[in-house]
Amino acid sequence: MPEQHPGSRPTLEAVAALAGVSRATASRVVNGGDGVRKPLVDKVRKAVEELQYIPNHAARTLVTRRTGAVAVVIAEPEIRIFSDPFFSQQLRGISKELAAHDTQLVLLIVEGPADFDRIARYLSGGHVDGALAFSLHTDDPLPAITRRAGVPTVYGGRPSWTAGPGEEAVQYVDADNRGGARAAVQYLRSLGRERIAYIGGPPDQTSAMDRLDGYRDILPETDPTLVAEGAFTVESGARAMAQLLERRPDLDAVFAASDLMASGALRILRERGITVPEQVALVGFDDMDSVAETTDPPLTTVRQDIEGQGRLMARLLLSGLDRARTGAGRPDSVITPTTLVRRASA
Amino acid sequence: MPEQHPGSRPTLEAVAALAGVSRATASRVVNGGDGVRKPLVDKVRKAVEELQYIPNHAARTLVTRRTGAVAVVIAEPEIRIFSDPFFSQQLRGISKELAAHDTQLVLLIVEGPADFDRIARYLSGGHVDGALAFSLHTDDPLPAITRRAGVPTVYGGRPSWTAGPGEEAVQYVDADNRGGARAAVQYLRSLGRERIAYIGGPPDQTSAMDRLDGYRDILPETDPTLVAEGAFTVESGARAMAQLLERRPDLDAVFAASDLMASGALRILRERGITVPEQVALVGFDDMDSVAETTDPPLTTVRQDIEGQGRLMARLLLSGLDRARTGAGRPDSVITPTTLVRRASA
């Protein structure tokens, strides 16, 4: 490997010279080689190899107006999502898909409300071809920013707001929360359970709302005392379970809107000497690796493919970008299927 | 805000024209305005404002050879670090510092051993000015890659390898693991404890080795039966504690090399009816938010400023980059101080 003098990487010009062709032809070869005769292609390829040529990205971007990079925006309030396995898996999927398309991942962490300016500037600066963001609250300034900056954006999780009149519909990827919840409740009913309680998530998150809707689809006339609200955490699940038991000691099944909450509920049930699944059947949601399989008993739960969702977000964005160049329409949002995984808790 | 035709952002030329100056002068103003008279500066600033001018990054990079971006490289085996609050805090610090210097964070996740190629290509491609990586194993290909690519790199955590002859010393940021461990053990001794056990981390991580060294600094002649090995996880801490109790039921103190392991140890101690801190005093390491304060009793532990370390990594890299331009020498590695936080467990 030839030592390169720092700061003097070979240019396309050099490759062309070595291969004995024009810069134009060298460029064609580097970009796929269409319309160039085989012997020339080979010569250029050899020159590229010999010189260890790597295209200058800035120069290319300058003329093509494509950066080959995508921003992943994470807003401050959700910074905790970093320690959230959910998010890291999603990011993982995104990373894989982007890598497969030779696209870079620029991580934009919004550092406080005043920082949206920086993000806006960055997004408007043409540094990236598109953006990926996660489901936000209604008053989040991000959608407006990306729209104004003209940066195609795909959201993870169904946004809680809808596009205004004349605006393009928001693109997002989400699990079939409602369908998954329906399946869980239906399953509990098929087991002969009659007083099925629900431990939900915070009502400002669409995933929580959708799961609740699914529960209600099956049990439209449920007594509200069978429904408790948690916050997707172990602790909140435990609290909700305690509350439910107090209100309805007769319940014979619980559907918790997350595995974490289910594990909290499980702890309470065990403490009270209530057997699972005999006395109370329990179903969770997420099929989170580190939780669902390790509880005692292991959780029956609704699985969603989180990494796949991340992958899909990236794919949706990238295909949208391609399409924009070819003039075709935008792909729709995607709802990924959920499946019920039967283990011992129900 | 003027609607901009998509894909036709104003150029510096336009700003110059509107301000009635040359492109050169407009450029000077945009880049700080040194050596330009006040009235002209104002005129240009106004034009920038009016046109909503944002410099084209690619064009700028093309001539300055600076990208204003830094890569954060995460190798596959450590992907779990994503769910590791340790890592996410460090990343947080990095992000803050970079944002403050208007530098972008490009996340490079190595997807398997075969993927190092892609990383190498990217790093060599001049896409970033520098890189940040995390402490690696001896045979990690990354250091060779960054060196060959000529990309300045700062590591998080003391690397386990040392620079070869003639190579520049590796720059890294690490906590004073050894000093922190010394302080912890010394404190236990000052409490009158005489049989102080140690639960260590995996011996292939320098942080684990350094902490062990610190323990040995104070207790050079310790009976090896007082030393057990864990893996920085709750479970491994529990196992190590059980092992220790079996070997040395007479121990009266435990220093665990992480809070997670300490909490595992705590569980075992409680199960065996051993009181903490009365019968056995316990000290952890890290002062991890979600752990040290919530155990029962809360952990006495060695605190390290993790977010600060991330910040420092970024700062070190950036100042190195600046220095490279001004021709000054490289800054040294940095060891951040640790402090003993006294709570109830010792």
Add this chain to the structure above:
DNA sequence: CACAGGGCTGAGAGCGCTTCCAACCAATTG
């Protein structure tokens, strides 16, 4: 055998920006 047509190739015009250098101006100095 002249001509049209198609496939390759190379010349050259930028993409938007920074920066060297020369030109200019006013103020200072001999």
Add this chain to the structure above:
DNA sequence: CAATTGGTTGGAAGCGCTCTCAGCCCTGTG
């Protein structure tokens, strides 16, 4: 008062690449 100096400004040359367009050659056709 002429010459020098120092501070500003503008002209213009690229940075490395893509891509249009004209030109070339070779084949097929009238």
